[in-house]
Amino acid sequence: MWSVCKKELRQFFSSLTGYIAIVVFLLVNGLVLFVFDDNIFAFGYATLDRFFQLAPWILLLLIPAITMRSFADEFKTGTFEILQTRPLSRWQIVWGKYLGSFIVVFIALLPTLIYIVSVQKLSATGGIDMGATIGSYIGLFFLAAVFTAISICCSSLTNNSVVAFIAALIGCALLYYGFSAISKLPALASGADYYVEMLGIDFHYRSISRGLIDTRDIVYFCSVIFLFLTITNRNLLKK
Amino acid sequence: MKGIVNKAFTSKTWWLLLLVVLFVVNFLASQLYVRFxxxxxxxxxxxxxxxxxxxxxxxxxxxxxxxxxxxxxxxxxxxxxxxxxxxxxxxxxxxxxxxxxxxxxxxxxxxxxxxxxxxxxxxxxxxxxxxxxxxxxxxxxxxxxxxxxxxxxxxxxxxxxxxxxxxxxxxxxxxxxxxxxxxxxxxxxxASKKPAIVYATGNGEPTNEKVYDLEQTLIKDYQFGPFDISKNPIPAIADVLMIVKPTTQFTEDERLKIDQFVMRGGKLLCFIDNLIAEQDSLAIKPETIAYDRNLNLTDLFFRYGLRINTNLVMDLQCDLIPMVVGGTMENPQLEFMHWNYYPILTTGNSRMNKGLGYVAARFVNSVDTIAAKGIKKTPLLVSSPNSRIISTPAVISLNENRNAPEDEKFRQNAIPVAHAARREVYPIIPQQDHEAANR
Structure with missing residues (x-):
């Protein structure tokens, strides 16, 4: 498993892909939060809420871009046949690929910890609400993990990486925002909307972002990751 | 076990099984949960x-x-x-x-x-x-x-x-x-009994419709009533005596009554505006002079270890007021501008008003503490890290805002403007001392 993961990482960082993904993520976040109009300074409160609202949308584009090649390219170039002959189980291949992509996303998230330090230092009194911030980071961590699982799954569906990218984008958007959008339909306005919203990531992400770690939210995230990795595993079975 | 899992995994309805399993897991988790x-x-x-x-x-x-x-x-x-x-x-x-x-x-x-x-x-x-x-x-x-x-x-x-x-x-x-x-x-x-609040009148305190909101808010949780303390003794049932913005001088007799009330264990809530500095004076002319009301309460508060100064706190963290910045007399151009005399106060470290948020104030005096034996003082409201004090008599002018802002003068941090004072032990005060204090 680790050898697959290492190989993935090497692939990301020996080409520009990994670097560009990380740089773009940090650049967009930095610009929107600290440079453009309507930034944190103009807002005037020591909070990173805007970052936690913005980051899911950037990750939505970024993660499918990172993972689109992971299986699709292997199928296309035929290297998957070689991978299959290795003494690795399918689960090991899936987990290896998954962890490889997730570590890249994780590395992209790490430097944003500087935002906490800078907002903390800049605040006149009291400082940032550490509990809610840690909660939001845990939420963002799980969100990224779920996005990665969905994207990996989409990549295993096809041998065309562009198709994989678009499918993953739609899949992530649907799960992140789609369910809360559907729940707002007037047809569901009484009764079902709450349960529909609960199916989406947004509901659980917001719940954790308050600074309240609830085992229900964590179980939800883990279930979604497990579901999509199992589907990936099934897809490999067919190849 | 492994065989069953593999069989289920390779069967045609594997996805249905998986969804059901995950649903059950999530349902169980929703019944047994832990929160951190x-x-x-x-x-x-x-x-x-x-x-x-x-x-x-x-x-x-x-x-x-x-x-x-x-x-x-x-x-x-x-x-x-x-x-x-x-x-x-x-x-x-x-x-x-x-x-x-x-x-x-x-x-x-x-x-x-x-x-x-x-x-x-x-x-x-x-x-x-x-x-x-x-x-x-x-x-x-x-x-x-x-x-x-x-x-x-x-x-x-x-x-x-x-x-x-x-x-x-x-x-x-x-x-x-x-x-x-x-x-x-x-x-x-x-709670078995509602505490009683006596609202002092007789020294030019605002009454009736001016304090309607206060009355309506307090009456839900307390017994509340106005009472003229200049003529009658403070009733014995009073748990709290409220003195809100008195405008005329307190007599020796009134001060003695208030002090006796406090010594008896009554709680005193004072909202003192030491200076005549009103925003409506600025409606008539662009300048006003803030000067002492001479309430004659200094000695009283001194005994409790506090001194309300005859000064004004100015703060960069402040409220906005509409000001005429241009246009004609008939059609003035108005704009909201910072008015440093309306500080937005933050709460001190007291348990009493923890989590209250910001408090908007108008023309506030600073409060100093003085060493007083056995009295514990806690600041309740303080100004921001960018504030200053001006002493009186002072000229307050609307033009101040338009001239070059003097931000660099706002150097003082957390000037206390509201204080709580609590006596840890009630001492028995010798009669002479008491008279001396009142003299």
Whole structure:
């Protein structure tokens, strides 16, 4: 498993892909939060809420871009046949690929910890609400993990990486925002909307972002990751 | 086991099985859950005081929550949080705390819908208009809980936000405030007697319609009444004496009465405006002079270790006022500008007003502390890190704002403008001392 993961990482960082993904993520976040109009300074409160609202949308584009090649390219170039002959189980291949992509996303998230330090230092009194911030980071961590699982799954569906990218984008958007959008339909306005919203990531992400770690939210995230990795595993079975 | 898993995995309906398994896992998790509260002020965990309050209940408490029925998911979330919160209360004292969820459309034992009863108790419903298939129907929500204890009953507002706006933030803050709302009401309903507040008059304090809001707010939780302390002695039932913005000088006799009241263990709440500095003076002419009212209270506060200065606090963290910046006399151009005499105060480190948020003030005097034996003083409200003090008599001019701002002069940090003073032990004061202090 680790050898697959290492190989993935090497692939990301020996080409520009990994670097560009990380740089773009940090650049967009930095610009929107600290440079453009309507930034944190103009807002005037020591909070990173805007970052936690913005980051899911950037990750939505970024993660499918990172993972689109992971299986699709292997199928296309035929290297998957070689991978299959290795003494690795399918689960090991899936987990290896998954962890490889997730570590890249994780590395992209790490430097944003500087935002906490800078907002903390800049605040006149009291400082940032550490509990809610840690909660939001845990939420963002799980969100990224779920996005990665969905994207990996989409990549295993096809041998065309562009198709994989678009499918993953739609899949992530649907799960992140789609369910809360559907729940707002007037047809569901009484009764079902709450349960529909609960199916989406947004509901659980917001719940954790308050600074309240609830085992229900964590179980939800883990279930979604497990579901999509199992589907990936099934897809490999067919190849 | 492994065989079964593999068989299930390779069968045709594998995805259905997987979904069912995950659904069951999530359902089980929703029944057995643990929460970790990471927030600094433990917003989502019960405080010690609430736990004690619930543990110490003498009789059964029945809580009826009216968040049952059809409504948007925001309120469903609020209902769920309420259920979880009440579950926490029941964990502490299961035999005394009972709760149920009722739809406001259900009928009370005497045949009327609950909604009517709630309105007669003073609940304000939120009207959500929801588009439904058969035309438009309005959906009325009562985000309240009815607490019954012995023969008393009272409402708890679960959605204290501005009812006109319903947003995620409002719901979140309502959830964070839930414990306070419940604890406050429980405390009130289980208390045996309402404390009495006497509102002092006779020294030019504002009365009647000017203090209507104060009266309406306090009358819910306290016995409240105005009382002329210049002519009569302070009644013995008074727990708190409130002196709000006196404008005329206090006599020796009044000061003695106030001091006697405090020495007897009464609590004194003073809102003193030491200077004549009013915003309406600036409506007539662009300048006004702030000068001492000469209230003759300095000696009194000195004994309690406090001195209200005859000065003004100016703060860069301040409120805005509309000012004429151009245009003609008939058609002036108005703009909101910072007015440093209206500081936005922050709360000190006291437990009394923790979490109060910011307090808007107008023309405030700073308060100094003086060494006084056995008296503990805590600042309640302080100015921002960018503030300054100007001494009086001072000229206050509207033009100050338009000239070059003197930001670099705002160098003082956290000037206290409100203080609490508490005597740790009540000393027996020798008669001579008392007279000397009054002389």
């Amino acid at each position: 509260d990471l927030t600094k002020e433990k917003r989502y965990t019960l405080s010690k005081a609430t736990k004690q309050l619930v543990k110490g209940l003498e009789d059964d408490v029945q809580v009826d929550v009216f968040l049952q029925g059809e409504f948007p998911s925001g309120f469903r979330k609020l209902a769920n949080t309420t259920k979880e919160f009440l579950g926490l209360l029941k964990d502490i004292n299961g035999s005394k705390v009972h709760y149920r969820f009722i739809s406001p459309l259900d009928e009370t034992p005497d045949g009327k819908p609950w909604g009517d009863t709630l309105v007669s108790l003073g609940a304000v419903p939120i009207n959500l208009t929801v588009q439904k298939k058969a035309g438009e129907s309005s959906n009325i929500i009562f985000p309240v809980a009815l607490i019954k204890y012995k023969d008393r009953q009272t409402l708890v507002n679960l959605y204290p936000g501005a009812s006109g706006r319903i947003s995620q933030e409002e719901i979140n803050s309502a959830e964070a405030l839930m414990e306070y709302q419940f604890a406050k009401t429980l405390d009130k309903i289980t």
